[in-house]
Amino acid sequence: MDDAARIAFLAARVESLSREKETALSALSAAAGLGHFDTSYSHLESPAPILGEIAGRAMELAPLRAVALFLVDEDSHDMGLSLVRGEASGFAPEAELDALIDDHSLAFVLDQPGPAFFRPRSGEGRLALHRLATSSRVRGVFMGFAGRGGEGVSDTALALLTVVLNAGAAALESYFLYRHLAAVNQGLERTVAERTAQLRQAYEEVRVIVDSLPAGVAVIDPASHAVLDINPAGAAMIGRDREELVGRDCFDCVCPAQRGNCPIVDHGRTFASVERQLRDASGRELPVLKTAVRASLAGRDCVIESFVDITEHKKLESLREDVERMTRHDLKAPLTGIIGLPDVLMDDPDLPGHIRPMLGLIKESGLKMLGMINLSLDLYKMETGTYVLVPRPVDLCRVLESVAGDLAPLTRAKQVAIAFETDGAPGLTGPVIVLGEELLFFSLFANLLKNAVEASSQGGAVAVSVVGRDMVWVTLSNDGAVPADIRDRFFEKYATSGKAGGTGLGAYSARLIVESLGGTIGFVSDEAAGTTLYCMLPRPAEAARRG
Structure with a gap:
């Protein structure tokens, strides 16, 4: 072989290794993003969104006034404050952490699988600490400040908090693994000779990392559906050795019950992410979140499938x-x-x-x-x-009178008056007949009227208007404004802002009930005019004709 032929051969080899490296990194990126947190977190420029989601979920689970998250620095291995969420007078997270380090309490926290509680330096309230750790290493520490009365956190909430923080630690692990791979990739921009050596090294690193991932990764031949390769985590989930799986039909081990319905091969998609049941060697079904992508490895067309065990997620549900x-x-x-x-x-x-x-x-x-x-x-x-609705005629005025009676202690405490109006006349001058189930109407207006009274200023008023036409219109007006940050998602699940003890489920359940009754619900709100919430509810045909 002459020099020209040798150079051409080396150039072709470099190009082939480059494509192989890029495809392997793409597959690893898809696998590293799997978990209970958003799968795109691995590609972020910083871990801030992951930390923000951890803090947000934790504050939803437990009555925490403020939280702080510390991460271990990759180089110095020191704990650094990375995020503070919420406000609490006198809460200084860095000073609290220093005090816990000085009396060796932090070492105790890092050795515990669950939360640990301490008195802050001021003696007011409680501090909740929990490690952010995976099976391989400690990533940081979560610190929550509960303030006075923060002792009343249920065991269930604490167990759920541990699940969330462990999932957050796994997301951080994926993020740092991907950042490591990105750094490796950036370092491969050198001369041809250096690139060749570094590409070989990068391929080996990718292989090691893929093999160490908790997610299963399998490479499938789309033509024959044979398993070309699978990492140890994937083989362990299926309950067979790698040697037993390589060469087998993927429908027999990786994709049971999907023969003829593969989203990649049969339906022509380039990417798919779905929940599936993975059957192991003993016949036991394991719930997994599975991602499949069409790719090319060393010039060979293939399907890369990655799957992660979501058993704990299902247990949580x-x-x-x-x-x-x-x-x-x-x-x-x-x-x-x-x-x-x-x-x-x-x-x-x-x-x-x-x-x-x-x-x-x-x-x-x-x-x-x-x-x-x-x-x-x-x-x-x-x-x-x-849900199967069993509709009957219901006197809405009688329901509203009953709700108002039940809310009398609350209205007296807040000195809020409820002013009813029926078809323009003062008071509840019914009957006004609607079609549905009385208990649903009672629950609907108990929620809405209670929220309106609580949102009113001390000594204010709530105006309730009932108008009967082809449909019955009910409006509730008060001088309080819906917080601007939740107006766009007011009727969504867990949408709440600034309300002590609020769960964000009242408006959500109201929307479910109204839609189940065949009606509609909406609102308008601003700081100047307050809030007006309206419901449009169905009437029996005879009542609609008389109205």
């Missing part, structure tokens, strides 16, 4: 449903006594007459509470689209 079921069950037991006791007392012939109406109110309130507990299951069905 199941835990939430179990907690809700247990809560409903545990609330019903004492309510049975509350509902039944008034009847026992009213059987007493010597009971003073003025006591009987009060006992009736106690029983009625207990029955309403029992109905609302049962309604929580109906709301879940509405959310999943499985």
Whole structure:
């Protein structure tokens, strides 16, 4: 071989290795992004969005006034303050961390799988600390300040907090792994000879990192559907050795029940990300989040599939449903006594007459509470689209009178007046007949009217107008404004801002109920005019014609 031929051969080899390196890095990027946090986090310029999501989720789970996140510096290995969220007077996270280091409390925190609680230097409130760690290393520390009364965090909330923080640590791990690979890639911009050596080294590094990832990665031949390669994590999930899997049909081990329905090969897509059930060697099904991408390795067309175990995520969903079921069950037991006791007392012939109406109110309130507990299951069905409405004519004025009666203690405490108007006339001069279920209407307006009273200024007023036409229009107006940062997502789940104890579920459940009743709901709000919320509700055909 002469010099010209040798040079041409080396140039072709360099080009082939370059394509192989770029494809391998692309596959690794897709695998490294998998997890319970957004899969694009690996590609960020800084970890700030990951830290922001960790802080936001933590403050949703626990009543924390402020949180701080410290990350371990990759070079010095010191803890550095990377994010502070929320405001709390006297909360100085760096000073608190220094104090915990001095008395060796931080070492205790880093050795614990769950949260640890401490008194801050001022002695006011509580500090909650939790490590941010993966199986390979500690990435940092989470610090939350609960303020006074912060001791009332449930065990469930603490368990969920641990799940969130562990998932956040995994997202940070993916981010730093990707940044490491990006740095390796940038260092490969050199001469041809240097590039060749560095490409070989980079390929080996990619292989090592892919093999060490907790996510499974498999390379598939799209023509034969044979497994060309699979990393140890993937082989472990399937429960077979790599040697047993290479060469086998992917539908027998990696993609069960997808034969003839592959989104990449059969439907021509270049990228797909879905939840699937992965069946291991024993026949057990493992829930995974699977990503597939069409790529080329060393000039060979292939499909790279990466999949991560989401069993813990599924357990978390199941835990939430179990907690809700247990809560409903545990609330019903004492309510049975509350509902039944008034009847026992009213059987007493010597009971003073003025006591009987009060006992009736106690029983009625207990029955309403029992109905609302049962309604929580109906709301879940509405959310999943499985609720079956049994519509009947309902007098809306009677429902609003009942809601106003139940809210009387709140309106007296805030000195807020509720002014009703029916078809332009003062008061509730019904009946105004709507079509639906009485309990749904009661729950709907109990939520909306309570929110309107709470949002009103001390001594203010809430105006409720009922207008019956082909549909019934109900408007609720008060002088409070919906916070600007949640106006665009007011009816979304968990949308809340600045309301102590707020869950962001009241407006969300109201929207579910109105839509299930066949109506519509909306609002207008600004700081000058306050807030007006409106509902349009269906009427029976006869009532609509008379109206």
